[in-house]
Amino acid sequence: xxxxxxxxxxxxxxxxxxxxxxxxxxxxxxxxxxxxxxxxxxxxxxxxxxxxxxxxxxxxxxxxxxxxxxxxxxxxxxxxxxxxxxxxxxxxxxxxxxxxxxxxxxxxxxxxxxxxxxxxxxxxxxxxxxxxxxxxxxxxxxxxxxxxxxxxxxxxxxxxxxxxxxxxxxxxxxxxxxxxxxxxxxxxxxxxxxxxxxxxxxxxxxxxxxxxxxxxxxxx
Amino acid sequence: xxxxxxxxxxxxxxxxxxxxxxxxxxxxxxxxxxxxxxxxxxxxxxxxxxxxxxxxxxxxxxxxxxxxxxxxxxxxxxxxxxxxxxxxxxxxxxxxxxxxxxxxxxxxxxxxxxxxxxxxxxxxxxxxxxxxxxxxxxxxxxxxxxxxxxxxxxxxxxxxxxxxxxxxxxxxxxxxxxxxxxxxxxxxxxxxxxxxxxxxxxxxxxxxxxxxxxxxxxxxxxxxxxxxxxxxxxxxxxxxxxxxxxxxxxxxxxxxxxxxxxxxxxxxxxxxxxxxxxxxxxxxxxxxxxxxxxxxxxxx
Numbered sequence: 001x002x003x004x005x006x007x008x009x010x011x012x013x014x015x016x017x018x019x020x021x022x023x024x025x026x027x028x029x030x031x032x033x034x035x036x037x038x039x040x041x042x043x044x045x046x047x048x049x050x051x052x053x054x055x056x057x058x059x060x061x062x063x064x065x066x067x068x069x070x071x072x073x074x075x076x077x078x079x080x081x082x083x084x085x086x087x088x089x090x091x092x093x094x095x096x097x098x099x100x101x102x103x104x105x106x107x108x109x110x111x112x113x114x115x116x117x118x119x120x121x122x123x124x125x126x127x128x129x130x131x132x133x134x135x136x137x138x139x140x141x142x143x144x145x146x147x148x149x150x151x152x153x154x155x156x157x158x159x160x161x162x163x164x165x166x167x168x169x170x171x172x173x174x175x176x177x178x179x180x181x182x183x184x185x186x187x188x189x190x191x192x193x194x195x196x197x198x199x200x201x202x203x204x205x206x207x208x209x210x211x212x213x214x215x216x217x218x219x220x
Numbered sequence: 221x222x223x224x225x226x227x228x229x230x231x232x233x234x235x236x237x238x239x240x241x242x243x244x245x246x247x248x249x250x251x252x253x254x255x256x257x258x259x260x261x262x263x264x265x266x267x268x269x270x271x272x273x274x275x276x277x278x279x280x281x282x283x284x285x286x287x288x289x290x291x292x293x294x295x296x297x298x299x300x301x302x303x304x305x306x307x308x309x310x311x312x313x314x315x316x317x318x319x320x321x322x323x324x325x326x327x328x329x330x331x332x333x334x335x336x337x338x339x340x341x342x343x344x345x346x347x348x349x350x351x352x353x354x355x356x357x358x359x360x361x362x363x364x365x366x367x368x369x370x371x372x373x374x375x376x377x378x379x380x381x382x383x384x385x386x387x388x389x390x391x392x393x394x395x396x397x398x399x400x401x402x403x404x405x406x407x408x409x410x411x412x413x414x415x416x417x418x419x420x421x422x423x424x425x426x427x428x429x430x431x432x433x434x435x436x437x438x439x440x441x442x443x444x445x446x447x448x449x450x451x452x453x454x455x456x457x458x459x460x461x462x463x464x465x466x467x468x469x470x471x472x473x474x475x476x477x478x479x480x481x482x483x484x485x486x487x488x489x490x491x492x493x494x495x496x497x498x499x500x501x502x503x504x505x506x507x508x509x510x511x512x513x514x515x516x517x518x519x520x
Contacts, residue, residue, distance in 0.1 A: 103424040
């Protein structure tokens with residue numbers, strides 16, 4: 001499902017963000033990526049979501065070779081994955097329901113189906129009663145749950161999350177991780193970048209360790 | 221709520237700036253069209269007179285008349301006989317020199333002539349050269365004594381037309397370029413304010429077409445609305461200026477010739493503004509929404 005082979009990423013000024021990264025994640029796996037700030041977690045995340053191009057090597061995700069992907073193919077690749085950010089990235093002038101509906105709207109689904117699916121997803125994350133609220137009027141945890149619902153509504157094969165609990169308190173963080181495990185249990189591959197070592201230890205999942213742009217550990 | 225208010229405020233200020241811009245453009249257009257109309261009006265009053273020799277043969281007179289009538293630059297050819305010229309002269313001079321009316325010898329001194337105007341097809345800027353060429357070719361015809369066309373007046377008029385045309389072209393170019401600059405900056409600012417929205421849409425798999433369409437629509441609508449408001453403001457100013465200068469304009473006999481833009485020009489102006497909005501949005505978006513744009517920041 002996710003395959004990195006000899007991946008290098010160098011930024012201008014000879015900043016080596018990723019060095020010879022090799023990793024393989026199977027369908028339905030739950031994987032944590034941990035490491036200190038500046039180790040390369042976000043760079044890896046950006047490569048996986050096609051927000052940046054690698055310098056050399058090969059990345060294959062959900063059947064797409066990201067080293068050969070064209071600009072026109074990028075939107076279609078992103079419809080096969082779900083992405084969650086630390087800062088939620090919700091549209092502030094749209095309701096939670098409209099935010100969750102967005103991936104289906106851009107795909108051109110029928111509006112009656114979109115609304116039903118969006119309500120179902122909001123219900124699954126426990127927010128159907130706040131469907132018509134704007135993001136600024138709900139808590140951080142609720143915003144992140146909305147972002148997760150948005151990332152899942154088009155039933156992606158892979159869910160990539162960059163520090164999804166970084167802006168949340170411990171109780172809300174546990175809630176979000178429970179939700180992600182539930183998603184994984186339904187067959188979605190979940191890849192979570194985090195620096196919260198305590199949470200990683202508690203969850204007992206496969207954990208990749210990155211340092212100075214290199215994968216230095218793979219604990220199963 | 222703040223986001224919605226911010227967006228509305230941005231659209232309002234953009235529309236305001238563009239309205240001012242289109243107002244300047246349409247004012248320049250109204251001024252230019254009216255100036256052209258007045259200059260054309262003055263140009264239509266230009267007349268040439270070919271004075272015939274005392275002893276011209278009927279064949280030569282016919283030859284000159286045929287030459288004039290066959291010339292596409294010539295219009296309204298009219299033979300003024302000695303008798304007709306004398307009547308006209310006496311009518312004009314009656315109040316100034318009543319004694320002349322009794323002098324029958326005058327007929328000896330007044331020549332017969334052909335009077336004609338230049339065709340309306342001759343542009344104002346080419347009237348002087350057309351008249352000079354015509355005069356040169358007519359002067360050598362047998363039976364022609366003199367060709368007159370108020371050379372000094374035509375020369376001055378022609379210089380005014382040339383200067384106005386040249387400065388009008390330069391002014392129009394400056395106005396259009398300034399407008400383009402302002403419009404593209406307004407739309408660019410609007411797009412950059414919504415950069416986050418573009419990033420999110422890219423993130424969830426929206427195609428470039430899907431992302432850009434609302435911006436094209438917005439650019440066209442804002443420019444279209446601004447153009448209509450700008451035209452309305454220009455019309456109001458035109459009406460006020462025309463009303464306040466009514467006496468002076470009547471004295472110059474141009475009051476009835478001053479007009480606002482015709483419906484075709486208004487329609488072209490609005491349609492052009494819609495196109496301008498789309499082009500400005502296209503140029504601004506091309507650099508922002510390229511599929512990889514969601515994050516250009518370097519993070520490790």
